[in-house]
Amino acid sequence: MNDSLLSGEGYNIADILDGFPHGVAILDNDLRLVTMNRFLEGLTGYSSVDTRGIYGDSIIRSNLGNRGQIFQQVLTTGEPVVLEGDIINRGRRRIIIQFTISPLRDHLDRIIGLIVVLEDISSLPSVISTQGFPDDSTEILGHSLKMQEVFELMPLMARTDASILITGETGTGKDKIAEAIHKTSKRGRHPFIKINCGALPESLLESELFGHIKGAFTGAVKDKPGMFKLAQDGTIFLTEIGDMPLPLQVKLLSVLDDREFFPVGGDKKVKVDVRIIAATHRSLREEVEQGNFREDLFYRLNVLHMHLPPLRERDGDIRFLLDHFLREFTKRLDKKINGFTARSIDLLTSYNYPGNIRELRNIVEYCANLCQDDKIRTEHLPKYLFDPSTPPVPAQDQTSRIPPSSASSQQTGSPEKDWLAIEKDMIVQALMKVHGNRSKAAKELGWGRTTLWRKLSLHNLS
Amino acid sequence: MKILITIHANSVAQRFDLAPEVLIAHHDGYQVVDEPRTIIMSRPSAEELCNLIIKENITTVICGGIEERHYKFLVWKQINVLDSVIGDYLTALHLAGRGKLSAGAILPSLPDKEDPV
The missing domain is CATH 3.40.50.300 (P-loop containing nucleotide triphosphate hydrolases)
Structure with missing residues (x-):
């Protein structure tokens, strides 16, 4: 890089930086941000004007060491480094980055700051295959x-x-x-x-x-x-x-x-x-x-x-997701829960999930927190699951709403027993409404055909 | 209001998942009541921090960058999360206590004397 480029004589530095296909930040000797290009503004979610003079790592938010230890090392040694790491941007996204950190020198060869290049490598096949999406929220x-x-x-x-x-x-x-x-x-x-x-x-x-x-x-x-x-x-x-x-x-x-x-x-x-x-x-x-x-x-x-x-239309996925999230929360909470009892899985797979995957995940987390046994039992489930009238189904899809049962107002005995009775009643009503057509009844109930088939066997209605 | 701030030196830690230390304080809307506590994390971890926040019945969290899943988890637990805050943690604490701190705030008085490393 020649002197005129460094000092910007005859050039607009901002335009040069904006021409880079990666994020670029220039930091001064105190590691404060001098400028960043438009690409980096997009990556971090911050604008260059708002953040001038702030510690670069407060804006970049990398995992390379608090308060820019690596930056300081490059300033001291004058040796550029290339590292892989990640940043968390203002949009709360974690992005896998290859950082290239190089010293910036003046015409007397004195180090006057750093140039930091951030290449978003999260979409590279090699990164996906080696790191997968370690953030399970992106799965x-x-x-x-x-x-x-x-x-x-x-x-x-x-x-x-x-x-x-x-x-x-x-x-x-x-x-x-x-x-x-x-x-x-x-x-x-x-x-x-x-x-x-x-x-x-x-x-x-x-x-x-x-x-x-x-x-x-x-x-x-x-x-x-x-x-x-x-x-x-x-x-x-x-x-x-x-x-x-x-x-x-x-x-x-x-x-x-x-x-x-x-x-x-x-x-x-x-x-x-x-x-x-x-x-x-x-x-x-x-x-x-x-x-x-x-x-x-x-x-x-x-x-x-x-x-x-919606989740209720995804045949088989409810069970799959229940197991997946249970594994996740068991690991996170350091518990030894190895599954659900047959009764609780039955309740969970027949629930309507108006809040879809987010709700299912929250339910599993609730259960995992409450459960002190090796299996999730019905007493670990949120109470509202036993009351079919409680959670509203989104207005967009009223057709698949589970019809409220009059039996819910006459509950006696254990909630689990009541729920099974209500469920049986709902199935009978749905079948009567569609003159025994199981496909139509499944649709009426918001279930897949296999779920209905399983329920019919469970209630001895087959 | 029970506030937890992720801190590093004199500042709000730049990342929730890498915070080496947290400060827990009660604020009555005018001032901090009781002596704030600082807890040094045995190892920085977003999951452990989330568990601590729940265990301590925190009502407001002040932090730097936080991943969406941890943010959503805390919001689901009805915790007020003021994230992407940059600056001195004591200033952030007092502003939050008076209801004057918002997410994304870049506080004007950054600690000049602090050693950046």
Whole structure:
């Protein structure tokens, strides 16, 4: 690197750094951040202007040693180092990184700081095969036919660059699917930025998405790049898109069409190359019909559509996930629980799970915490599982709701016994309603056919 | 309010899972009551920290970077998590006690005299 490059004579250092296909940070001799490029802004979720003068490792948040021990070592020895590690960004994602830390020297060969290059290697096949996804929260599990269909669709969706709309009830794993598609796409080494469109008021959401110019409104004391700019070359994941206010939908549509937008208060258009994945638990078609969602935006987002089935429709997955999460919590809590009793597994597999996988995981954690035996018994299960009227089924799928039983108000004896009686009653009622057609009865009850078959045997109804 | 802060030297530890030490304090909305306790982690671990937070009936956690799964776990346990906080932990404690600290805060007075290593 020659002197003029270092001092920036005739060059705009920021432009040079932005040209790097990896995250780059420049730290001074006190290890405070001097600047970082746009790629690193996307990786960390911080903007360069907001973080100038702060300890670099407070922003990068690596596992290379608290307060940058490795950084200090490079400053002292002057020898560059290449290391693998990880960072946790502002979006609470852990990203596997290859760090290259080199000294930065002036024209007298004195070390005046560090240049830190962060390469996101989490999507490299070698990393996936050696480390897998050590963070089990990124795992997408399922053996059911419906999930196999999802798994088959994912690589196809990763191969294209079209917008994707992911629908599904709460807790079905929309976020994980979006991230997995991003990681395996050609944009996988670029930022994945998630923003919840339902969590912020309209004005704030606009500024978060598109950024603002200094002085655009009270409190806008400096320029802010916005999530679209931070996600440059990567993917922006707009979750709860159904909650996006109508005026912002117009702006989003224009970004989808023209790949450019005006930041809030700005008069210069910003060009972006970002893939959009949107998700919602609502039925966007219904929202369009009710005038809450723009039809043109719906079609623009719905180029590729993936629907994630609720857990109650994933035949066999409930048992599989129960075992998986029990293993996880047993290990975490250092207990020696080696399974469920037949009665408790029966209750757990017949429950409706309106909160889907998130709820199932929480139930297993509850049981694992409570259980002092070697098996999870019915007395370790949350009490609400014994009352079929308690947990509401999401409005999106009322058809599969377990019909409330009148028997629930006449409970006597043990809750387990009552539940079995209620369940038997429900099955009989469902079968009568559909004139004995088992497929239709299974659908009516929100179960798969095999679950119904098992239940019929259990209650001697077969 | 029972507050737990993950700390390193004078600052909020940059990562929840790597925090070497935590401070536990009671705050009545005006000031810290009783003597705060510090606990040195036998080994930094997000899971052990989560267990400690539950065991101690903490109501507010102040930390730096935290993984989504640990964050969601604590929120599910109805704990107020103020994450991505950068700066001096005592300032963070007093601001949180008065309800004036938000997630993502970069506190103005960073400890200049602190040895960065």
